[in-house]
Amino acid sequence: MTPKSEAELAQMIKGANAPLRIQGGGTRPIGHAHGDGLETGALAGVTLYEPGALTIVAQAGTPVAEIEKTLAKENQRLAFEPMDHRTLLGTKGEPTIGGVVAANVSGPRRISVGACRDFMLGVRFVDGAGDIIKNGGRVMKNVTGYDLVKLMTGAYGTLGVLTEVSMKVLPDVAAQAMLTLDGLNDTQAIAAMSAGLSSPYEVTGVAHDPQEGKTLFRLEGFPDSIAYRADALTKHLARFGTAATTEDTQLVKDTWIGIRDVGAFAGKDGDVWRISAKPSDAPDLVAKIGPKAVQYDWGGGLIWVLTDPGRNIRTALGDFDGHATLIRGGAEFPTFQPEPPALAAITAGLRAKFDPRGILNPGMMN
């Protein structure tokens, strides 16, 4: 099913008598979804764009590429730099903005500017009863009523099918630079990344690749400002070694697209897990897992691991401050971190309210 309007989508959901598998561009097959396909691709187009107000509104099926192109014309961007999962998952198709929002997809800049959910201003969606609901709006400050905008962001379509999203955008930057430290072990790297993030130099990306032994720091802004901050940050990090600096903006861009999309794991055999953790815990957590390969992003707060297929790393991790999601790999165990009973009860309660018949991506977030 490919509804051509919000009203048509609402009718389809009202009339549905079997589970629906909701899909944007189909580039992020994460979780156990089953049911009749319901595609949002025909609900496309930018509805409103006000560069002076840093606001864009688009229908859910709008390709991310189209939004980025629209923004680039005014020298603006989606600051949370959503990951493109096609590289890691080997999928085809065109990522949509609705898919990005439904999965709360962010990239390396999440550590400095926030996640997709932090840029969300408003949503329109159709719930499991077929009702069209709106929440939030198109202004940056809005505390009118409950924040269903955040609730819908990252709900993987299980509470409603997004039809329109409204987002805050930010100015693009004139230039980018990168500092690289060589040869740090994981613990030293986490300490160095924390030092970078605990500085006033506005680092907008901090990642560590243990395989290459490289720890990377990204700076963005006006060229003079970057030159100043690169110098200051180099001094600030001196106890971890002498950082090499590049001000080749294209090289920096390409490097961070690679980090964003976890390009290092592309085409390599094994399962891929995404772990959100307290940064200083990261090296110990990785040691417990003993993975085939690792990438630290967000200063260690986001750990990507490549493991042998079929391993449930949650057994090795035990109880920890964070959660693990299986992003690539078929498995019998849950894709998402199981919730403690009190939270599971609230989640189940919300699902029962928003999707009383249990037809929207049932079982998706298990």
Add this chain to the structure above:
Amino acid sequence: MEMPAPDARVLSRKDYIVERLCAVLPKDAVISDISETRAYECDALTAYKCPPLCAVLPANTQEVAAVLKICHELDVPVVPRGSGTSLAGGALPTADSVILGVAKMNQVIETNYDDRYIRVQTGRTNLSVTGAVEANGFFYAPDPSSQLACAIAGNIAMNSGGAHCLKYGVTTNNLMGVTMVTMDGTVVELGGAHLDAAGLDLLGLICGSEGQLGVVTEATLRILHKPEGARPVLMGYDSSEVAGQVVTDIIKAGILPVAIEFMDRPCIEATEAFAKAGYPMCEALLIVEVEGSESEIDAQLKLIMEIAAKHNPVELREAKDADEAGRIWLGRKSAFGAMGQINDYMCLDGTIPVSSLPFVLKRIGEMSKEFGLHVGNVFHAGDGNMHPLILFDANKPGDLELCEEFGAEILKLCVEVGGCLTGEHGVGIEKRDLMNVQFDPVDLEAQMAIKDVFDPKWLLNAAKVFPLATSEERRAA
């Protein structure tokens, strides 16, 4: 503002309820004498007052859970209270309610500079969170005007903002985790020291839910290293259209100031009479602040001054030192106090798309004449959050009602142009009955369904947010 009639069954059992609460709390943590409960009869929306049945001041999560469990069992309404600085009546009691104050819970539980967070009990004031970390060069970003007094609990309940949120976001963007007690006494943990909590974004849902879904007792907050420096410029223009255009041009030039504040003539006049900050007399005054190192600030301000100069400013003044910076901010920071010197005032909080600014200000000016009440406008211009201050005389019969009517018309206008009723103060009782202007019944139904899940008996702060007629069936059930 109408409030639901108190439940006679609850009122008649006051002694028993107090006895039960005394059994789980230290003696001095239960306040039931009418001479003392009066201290909790209102918040900063002082036009409305009602002493509660009693007030409790628990010291930790376990005590909060014990209180809620008893109230849940006995069907007693509970109104959570931070520091009582709500301008929207968020902490206004009903006569049959227990005020649950978090004032005793003000401890820092953990500070972690490597992982950049602080965990506090939520009765701690906003400013003292920064106070706990500033010696190490850090700060907590959300900075509501009431930050000296307001509690983190209230900040979370209302998703409070501040002048610097254009760059740093509001409470929800700086909140990593909470311990929360639901109405039946269940303790839940959401998020933690990691980013992007697992499962549905319940943390995002809780933040801004006006104390209707649970009582947040502890919070993990993101802390940031302070910038090297900050400096404001002041610019004055002959019309709000031009000032609005300057804001747009600055943003479109790729500069993201940390704050852009706007004041109109009535507000400038009142402020000058009160604080003598040396502001120019003009139709629209902007304060734009940028951050960074000295050289970075110079570079950004140069660009901003170039843009500002193109639009024929009446005045263009860059702070040369900390003293001048202080003078530039002085007027803005005393604006509310200055208006209060003239008369009683009501502070509104609607948000509008920045592009509608000139139209909205023009309409407010026209309405001011129609209603015969003066109004001054202070405005977070970068994000469209307006603060019209309507002057009235509380001693003049009918003036408050007239003022509320005028306020409602302004908020309807905000919604009409694509904005919303409240940007950072919350709905409370103040904007409760206007929710139908912004939302269709089905939108409100979806929100109320959430409260059904967290608080099926509708005991927690239930007379707020939703129009009374809309929530009546649920509250009565």
